[in-house]
Amino acid sequence: MTLWAEISFAFACFTALLFIVPTKTGLVQNDNLLVVSTLLFAILSGFYIAATLTNYSKLQELVAEETGTLIALSQTIQSAIPKLSRELNDKIDAYLITSFDYELMDSVEDTWQEFNNILRVTDKIRKKDTNIYAHILELRRSLTRMRQEFDLTARRIMSSLDWLVMLTLTILTSSSST
Numbered sequence: 545m546t547l548w549a550e551i552s553f554a555f556a557c558f559t560a561l562l563f564i565v566p567t568k569t570g571l572v573q574n575d576n577l578l579v580v581s582t583l584l585f586a587i588l589s590g591f592y593i594a595a596t597l598t599n600y601s602k603l604q605e606l607v608a609e610e611t612g613t614l615i616a617l618s619q620t621i622q623s624a625i626p627k628l629s630r631e632l633n634d635k636i637d638a639y640l641i642t643s644f645d646y647e648l649m650d651s652v653e654d655t656w657q658e659f660n661n662i663l664r665v666t667d668k669i670r671k672k673d674t675n676i677y678a679h680i681l682e683l684r685r686s687l688t689r690m691r692q693e694f695d696l697t698a699r700r701i702m703s704s705l706d707w708l709v710m711l712t713l714t715i716l717t718s719s720s721s722t
Contacts, residue, residue, distance in 0.1 A: 610687065610694070611640075617684075624680075638658050
């Protein structure tokens with residue numbers, strides 16, 4: 545069971561117990577429901593906010609790192625193989641412009657063609673200078689790793705179950721406070 549499934553299960557059990565277990569008067573008192581629902585709401589909201597902010601920070605880091613790596617690749621090609629520099633810069637421009645056309649969750653998948661065009665330009669490099677070739681291969685590996693990490697980080701969002709739990713807690717907290 546995942547952490548969120550366990551928390552959801554615990555929430556469901558606590559909520560059911562509030563209505564099943566009799567109190568002194570035989571009815572569930574609003575105070576108990578308000579305390580439990582508010583506590584769970586605060587804890588879960590904090591977790592969701594922290595996770596979202598962590599993902600956002602990671603996405604910012606990955607975008608900056610990817611852009612820096614593309615600049616390094618461009619500069620390396622420009623100094624080592626000037627005749628490929630113009631073609632590579634055009635492909636990088638097309639990739640970056642296209643990436644702004646899509647939502648973060650879809651950008652890796654939807655810019656795959658433009659990214660492959662960048663890799664195709666670097667495939668044209670001859671293996672004469674092994675140091676430069678090794679550096680270019682390392683930049684390519686870094687770009688591919690960053691795109692995969694970006695894709696996974698961008699997809700970490702709240703599930704339908706998470707939203708259902710938050711909505712239920714909101715309703716319970718609102719209804720028991722009146």
